[in-house]
Amino acid sequence: MWQYIDKSEKKVLITASLVSAGHLFLIAYAAIFLHLTVPTCQPNEKLFDKPDLRSVGDHRYEVHYLAKMWNFQPKKLTVPVGTTLDIFLGSQDVNHGFHINETNVNLMAVPGVVNKAVHTFNQPGVYHIVCHEYCGFGHQNMNAEIEVTDKVTLASMDQQESISGSGETLSEAAIAGKVIYQQKGCVGCHSLDGTTGAGPSFKGLWGRTEEMQDGQKILVDQAYLVESIKLPQARIVKGFGPIMPQIPLSDEEIAKVIEYIKTVK
Numbered sequence: 001m002w003q004y005i006d007k008s009e010k011k012v013l014i015t016a017s018l019v020s021a022g023h024l025f026l027i028a029y030a031a032i033f034l035h036l037t038v039p040t041c042q043p044n045e046k047l048f049d050k051p052d053l054r055s056v057g058d059h060r061y062e063v064h065y066l067a068k069m070w071n072f073q074p075k076k077l078t079v080p081v082g083t084t085l086d087i088f089l090g091s092q093d094v095n096h097g098f099h100i101n102e103t104n105v106n107l108m109a110v111p112g113v114v115n116k117a118v119h120t121f122n123q124p125g126v127y128h129i130v131c132h133e134y135c136g137f138g139h140q141n142m143n144a145e146i147e148v149t150d151k152v153t154l155a156s157m158d159q160q161e162s163i164s165g166s167g168e169t170l171s172e173a174a175i176a177g178k179v180i181y182q183q184k185g186c187v188g189c190h191s192l193d194g195t196t197g198a199g200p201s202f203k204g205l206w207g208r209t210e211e212m213q214d215g216q217k218i219l220v221d222q223a224y225l226v227e228s229i230k231l232p233q234a235r236i237v238k239g240f241g242p243i244m245p246q247i248p249l250s251d252e253e254i255a256k257v258i259e260y261i262k263t264v265k
């Protein structure tokens with residue numbers, strides 16, 4: 001049989017066989033020696049609507065990540081070096097991406113299904129998680145992080161379990177307020193991380209006492225914030241200029257923005 005095959009066809013057959021064998025070898029090598037696992041859909045896994053973290057063995061944790069516009073929960077996870085995470089990912093609204101930098105964990109968060117990947121964190125460091133599927137206005141800010149450290153013990157991991165298990169979620173009003181904050185341009189002058197911009201940062205603003213230009217001290221409460229948004233020139237915080245424009249917002253929208261400000265701690 002072989003002798004009837006044309007020489008050039010033989011070349012093609014041999015080359016194709018070698019390439020296929022090479023691929024199979026690489027797949028086996030990746031699985032056995034590099035311990036690379038393929039992300040899998042978990043058709044039998046129950047859908048969840050809250051983030052969760054639980055111990056399932058020595059240095060092994062199961063974490064439920066919830067993706068939604070526009071954050072991941074838990075937002076921050078701290079684990080000891082050598083921890084293996086069974087990562088379950090669900091979405092509460094639309095399709096999101098989920099890539100843990102410097103690892104090969106790359107998943108999609110798809111509403112209605114749970115996807116899973118496993119990774120062992122052997123190197124200390126901060127691993128950033130980014131959404132890499134365009135999911136709307138806040139897409140570029142959608143991220144989270146996993147801190148892998150040799151300073152944390154399993155005891156503090158258990159404490160964390162009770163914290164992240166409770167799943168700090170923003171209320172509907174606060175989420176709506178966040179969208180207004182981004183869309184109406186508040187974001188341009190009021191940072192969320194304490195950085196001073198053209199206006200005071202929103203970080204820790206709620207409940208703080210601010211000193212005004214005239215030396216008056218005012219508690220940042222509902223009334224003060226409503227006034228500051230409606231009549232930006234009424235009082236000016238010391239160190240800032242009277243430059244905030246009047247943003248046309250309804251009372252309802254203002255209430256939502258304030259709900260959001262309360263969450264920026």
Ligand code: CUA
Pocket residue numbers: 070095096097131132133134135136139140142
């Ligand atoms: Cu979520 Cu992009």
